[in-house]
Amino acid sequence: MARAATPQLILDVARFRNQNLTVKGAEVEIYVTVPTQSLTYKQRAPKAFQAAAVVTLEILRADGKPAYQETITLKPPVLNDTTAAIKNPLSFQKRIALPDGSYTLRGRVRDQYHAGVEGTVEMPLVLQSTSKGAAMSDLVVLARPAAKSPGQNNFTRGGYLLTRAPGGLYARGAERLYFYAELYQVTQSQKLSLRYRLQSEEGAGAEAEAPLEHIDLGRVTSIAGEMPLGPLPTGSYTLQVDVLDARKQVVVTQTARVRRETETFAPAGAVAPK
Numbered sequence: 001m002a003r004a005a006t007p008q009l010i011l012d013v014a015r016f017r018n019q020n021l022t023v024k025g026a027e028v029e030i031y032v033t034v035p036t037q038s039l040t041y042k043q044r045a046p047k048a049f050q051a052a053a054v055v056t057l058e059i060l061r062a063d064g065k066p067a068y069q070e071t072i073t074l075k076p077p078v079l080n081d082t083t084a085a086i087k088n089p090l091s092f093q094k095r096i097a098l099p100d101g102s103y104t105l106r107g108r109v110r111d112q113y114h115a116g117v118e119g120t121v122e123m124p125l126v127l128q129s130t131s132k133g134a135a136m137s138d139l140v141v142l143a144r145p146a147a148k149s150p151g152q153n154n155f156t157r158g159g160y161l162l163t164r165a166p167g168g169l170y171a172r173g174a175e176r177l178y179f180y181a182e183l184y185q186v187t188q189s190q191k192l193s194l195r196y197r198l199q200s201e202e203g204a205g206a207e208a209e210a211p212l213e214h215i216d217l218g219r220v221t222s223i224a225g226e227m228p229l230g231p232l233p234t235g236s237y238t239l240q241v242d243v244l245d246a247r248k249q250v251v252v253t254q255t256a257r258v259r260r261e262t263e264t265f266a267p268a269g270a271v272a273p274k
Helices: none
Strands: 010-017 025-034 042-045 048-050 053-061 066-074 090-099 101-111 118-127 140-142 176-184 193-200 205-211 221-228 235-244 250-260
Touching: 010 101, 010 118, 010 140, 010 176, 025 053, 025 101, 025 118, 053 090, 066 090, 090 101, 176 235, 176 250, 193 221, 205 221
Parallel strands: none
Antiparallel strands: 010 025, 025 090, 042 048, 053 066, 053 101, 101 118, 140 176, 176 221, 193 205, 193 235, 235 250
16 A cells, blocks of 8 residues: 555636526536545555545535535546656546525545545635626636637537646646636627736736637637746746727736746646546
8 A cells, every 4th residue: 555645635716607697696617636646545456556536525605505515536547656756636627507606615535545534625716797898707727728629528618628727837848828718798899909917926927918809799709828938937926817908908807826836747637537
């Protein structure tokens, strides 16, 4: 048996407009990642080791009553060597429609092969829809470019296949930052453009601009953008995306947190549960 430390859980949350426009609320997209380095691997056969994590997701209303609850067991592929420095994480995604209000998102992960070892993450979740003026969804930070996809599944949105960067992390070897967002309630035909800013608390950063094409008036406009990371050093950054009008005035803006790690390699990708 290969023992590990307390299991880790990463929750990435993005709020999109409710597809049912008659209901004030949002569609909440929750992307759950469990790094498998923090799990215990149990030997099942000679040179065959298996780990498992039990994840419980809860969304609690302001009065403490559950609005959503689900428990899922995740199992990574069997390994023949548990000493590998990089093990791909496990991930899954949920989309949940909720009415406007204040909630608490709670995630718990338990190591199935190490009794009493679990980790918990909590974060506030506020939903407040708007009916006037242009609006933007939360930013989804991606590990690779949003790819056009004709299919429909839990990882596609707005005609794109989205591969998240868990925790907004860009590790050694990552040269560009990618993101996806949705623009709502643009009702007048006008020339719009995008401005991306990436800035640290110390002032280091980068900036880029791009035209915003294919605007769907009165409907959802998908935004898929990217910018070079260049020589940005290790640290925490804020990604800010502005939608600008023809006079370069901000129409709507949104931000997301990003982490840059120039000395650490990240796993190649996540393994979804089967």
